Amino acid sequence: MSGKLQRLKVETTWGDIKVELIDGKVARCSLPFLAGQPETPFSVKASGTDAASKFVVAALSGKPAKGPTLLFSEALAKENGKLEGTTFQQQVWQAIAEIPPGKTKTYGELAQAIGRPRAYRAVANACGKNPLPVFIPCHRVLAANGNIGGFTAGLAWKRLLLTGNRA
């Protein structure tokens, strides 16, 4: 297994977004941490023409970006022969991945979806460990009272992903 490892980079005014592909499947994604809301307006400086790069750019632009070839369950599986994440986490990530485009869900809803209605706290926990931010739309997960919740790389990204970069 394991064929080629490919590293992509989308350069933006907020920093570089790095994506790692294994055999053409998205294996990992990381965004630069932003402590607060940057004063610089967001824009993409440079990006590749491959599907993954396009997906990232589209997601950040609020376009109808249809999830292309994520197959994330395949993508997440074994990187070192080891599964990425625990069973529970994978269930959570899968549930998140199934959120219809343009919609949002609450942590509680997701907890119900995986059959553990009281585990909303754990769900949030799993969100924070999501290895594929942006690809797995954990930014569409909000708290029940409408609060925005949190985001691994900083709330600025989450807001951007939710509202789209209409600027």
Next chain:
DNA sequence: ATCTAACAAGTGG
């Protein structure tokens, strides 16, 4: 192997 603290939430007082 067991225990404890921490967490991106929720419900109730």
Next chain:
DNA sequence: CCACTTGTTAGAT
């Protein structure tokens, strides 16, 4: 607004 609940994880013992 504050405090108690709740399930899972990571790190220490």
